[in-house]
Amino acid sequence: MVESVRRAVLAGEVPATGAAFADAVGSSGRLLGSEGTLSALDHVRAELKGLGPLEYLLAEETVTDILVNGPDDVWIDGATGLRRIGRMFDTDEEVRALAVRLVAAGGRRLDDGCPAVDVRLGGLRIHAVLPPISTAGTLLSIRIRRPRVFTLPELVASGTIAPAMAEALTLMMRHRLNFLVSGATGTGKTTLLSTLLGLAGHQERVVLVEDAAELNPSHPHTVGLQSRHGNLEGAGVLDLTELVRQALRMRPDRLVVGECRGAEVRELLSAMNTGHDGGGGTVHANSANAVPARLSALAALAGLTPDALALQAASGLDVVVHVVRDARGRRVESIGLVELSPGRDLEVTPALVDTREGCHRAAGWSGFALRVGWTGPDPGPGRPSHACWRVLPSCSHSPGRFRGAGGNSRVRSSSGRPVFRESASG
Incomplete structure (x- = not known):
């Protein structure tokens, strides 16, 4: 039939x-x-x-990836990690036929002359590889974009975000700090970023720049730009670097790059250093401490030296939010401040860390608490002996974004990095 x-x-x-x-x-x-x-x-x-014999897997809300390693080796990834399904096709020719059809529906071709292709098809991101490039038959990787956006309370209830971490992230967005969400593949960076953007003020205009449109924040004023591959002659390419430049002309209140993976990091940092507060994005990194090295590698693609990158990032970026995926599931592991070390190297100083014992403040807590106007009890054992801070009405969306109690003010150091003076009246 x-x-x-x-x-x-x-x-x-x-x-x-x-x-x-x-x-x-x-x-x-x-x-x-x-x-x-x-x-x-x-x-x-x-x-x-549709996806042929794989179609029914789309009905499972927890499935985020479908991985076909041949006709008899199909895996899915979801809330419980990778799980093997087994045989879904009779022959490799059936896998190849499905891959060719999906790629063709995405406006590209998959054949011996073009054996590895990545396309976007509706809410799917599809990557296919043919033999002999693939040594195990036709390979098909499908990333599923779910339309549902999780709210912050839902992520707290699921254990993804600790309550104290949720309050810190809320204040981070309210005070328009520039941030990056870091983590390895499949840790939930995009999910968390969509949730955070939903916390932006409804009067703000959010402009998204993505290689593959995956962000769908619950925000009334969001517009998106998506990169475009070249045609068979290589013409018509629109990469993320050019799209960030275009986004700056669209009057963004918040500029967001879905995933920093190349020279566009230079344009994003430049925007953060020229008055575009509240921006953010994601970056692949195995730990928060590895983010400076990752940014340095990306900046090198744009011609920035490590010293120039350190100055740009330390002046423009405020916070790195790191997410992990371990035996406890996907969760926000830490919030750290982006700073210059005494040797003028870029570093991320942990401010709030989620361990098995709960959330604990770390070395950068006092600086983070000052920037976001933290008023509640400090997380972790004990209370610091230094001054407590309260948010003044004048700090709301002001150019400096915050001001501490007792007349504390934000000033610039010789490196251009914001520093703070603390009065004795705290």
């Missing part, structure tokens, strides 16, 4: 629509009954427009 409908579509006799598929199934002459007809229609639609 699937083959007959496919031939009819290719011959132009049946349009590739759900109603036409239903008519074709109904006119097949087979006695299927109402339930059988619906089942056959779902099968035809999956084979001709």
Whole structure:
């Protein structure tokens, strides 16, 4: 039945629509009954427009990735980690046919002349590799973009964010600190970034720049730009670097780069240093301490020296939020301040760390508490003996973003990094 409908579509006799598929199934002459007809229609639609035998996996809300390593080796990734499904195809030719069809639907081609392709198709990001580039048959990797956006209370309830960490992140967004969400692949960086952007003021305009459109924050004024691959001749490329430049002309209150992976980091840091507060993005890093090295490597692609990168990042960036995925699941592990070391190297000083014993303040806590106007009890054992801070009404969305109690003010050091004076009246 699937083959007959496919031939009819290719011959132009049946349009590739759900109603036409239903008519074709109904006119097949087979006695299927109402339930059988619906089942056959779902099968035809999956084979001709969906993911074929993988289609049913989309119905599982926890599935984030589908990985096909051949006809008899299919895996899924989700809340409980990687899990093997087993055989889903009879032959490798079926896997290749599905990969070719999906890539073609995304406007590109997959063949011996172009054996590795990445395309975006609706809410899916699809990557396919053919033999002999692949040594194990046709490889197909599908990343699923879920439309649902988690709220901060939901992430707290699931254990992804500790309550004290949630309060710190809320204040970070309220006081428009520039931030990066770091973490390894699959740790939930994009999910957390979407949630944080939902905390931005509803009067603010958020401009998203992404290689693949994955961010979908619950915010009333969000616009997005998506990069574009070149055609077969290599023309028509629009990369993230150019899109960040274009975004700066769109009057953003918050400029967000979905994933910093190249020379666009120079443009983002430049924007953060020229009055565009509240911006952010994600970056791949195995730990918060590894973020400076990662930024240095990306900046080198843009021609920035390590010294120039350190000055730009220390002046423009405020916070690194690091997420991990371990035996406890996906969670926010730490919040750290971006600073210059005495040797003028870029470093991330932990301010709030989530361990098995709970959230604890670290070396950078006093500086972070000052920047966000922390008023509650300090997390972790004990209370610091230095001054307590309260938020003054004048700090709301002001150029300096915050002011401490007792007349503390934000000033600039000789390096350009914000520093603070503490009065004795705290």
